[in-house]
Amino acid sequence: MHKFLIHHKGDHVGVAVQDIAAGETVIGVFMDDESTIEVRAKNAVPLGHKIAIAPLEPSKSVLKYGIPIGYSLTALEVGDYVHTHNIKTARW
């Protein structure tokens, strides 16, 4: 059973649809083509929060819905919990 969903192939993050525990290996489903991905969560990710599914260097656009939702403040690694501590809006 999947524990997270990804809006778009090529996105850097998925969204937990159940609480994910640190160290847990979880399956995500891409909503655009139904394919799946397996990721080991490095941190706990509560329902509704984001998990990195691709590595990203600092100061790069973070994609969700195939569109930038801000930029990375630090390097992101697969399985990282992604939120306001490591990404920021590009608008204000």
Added chain:
Amino acid sequence: MNQQLFGYRRENGKVGIRNHVIILPVDDISNAACEAVAKIIPGTLALPHAYGRLQYGEDLALHFRTMIGTGCNPNVAAVVVIGIEENWTKIIADGIAATGKPVASFSIEGFGDLEIIRRASWKAKEFVQWASELRREPIELKDLTVSIKCGESDTTTGLGSCPTVSQAVDRLVDAGATVFFGETSELTGGEHLIADRMATPQLREQFLDMYQAYVGIIKSQGVDLLGSQPTQGNIAGGLSTIEEKALGNIAKTGTKTVIGLLKPAEMPQNGAGLYFMDSSSAAAECVTLMAAGGAVVHFFPTGQGNIVGNPIEPVIKVTANPKTAASMSEHIDVDVKGLLSREINLTQAGDMLMDYMCRVVNGRMTCAEALGHREFSMTKLYPSA
């Protein structure tokens, strides 16, 4: 969705789904008289609010537009208007009377509250008895004006409840209905997506001007919206940035061409279809403006659990967040958490929402109506003189 719909066809041909007799204060100091009338005459509804004195310019125009639009809304059968003085009271009463519906107006100066409450109560009693004999008649989807706005959003809104509303928006527009969306500042990060859906290059330019003007007001305050947009509730729900919030928000607007732009509380003039209304993203303010523009039923996707209602426009709450659906179930009309577990698909979720909307059109009270949520919040553009 095979239900026959029934609504109230008003004097001007517009169709409502509720049959309110409202007691409308022109200004803050007339609230007490309006509330007194509503206590004396059961079945009437006072709409107290905070403003209406010493406003000027565009802010005053918006005040009048909101007052008049609220009275004109087809969910309203008849209106008693009470203000402190005669001139502004008459402007509002005349604006509403243009629909052909019964309107009576009273001004308090020279008489006092008690005499005006007595006179207005006689009129309110007459209106409520008259309205009680109005009957619903068969209507169609194309007769409806529907508004959409989400609140206390989180990532589940973009995954589930907003795409569900999107399904309904496309079906309604295809059926010939009119739909409003708005929330100008909450398009930030996806404003280009909405600009690309404008019917003409002129409309596209006007839309981008409207958007830049709103963002310009925010910037003119010398602050940014970090901490306000996204809200603390949004952040608790997993939304990290305004762009992420905006993309979820936009996910509820369907796929249709936007045929017109509306000022706050403005009624559409270009016929049926999808309109953008320049508006605040604050829930009660936005729904109040959209109801004043003529919307008779509202779709409200929520993630963390916004509880807003409106006195004259039923608000239908939709959530895909399983925690919210369980912990705040009394506020949730349509539960589409099955989208997250993938037990239902979007078409099925759209069917659920349309079926529920039809029941609400035909008279079922929404959760917000049953819980007495009647937030009537005027938008104020700048300080009064």
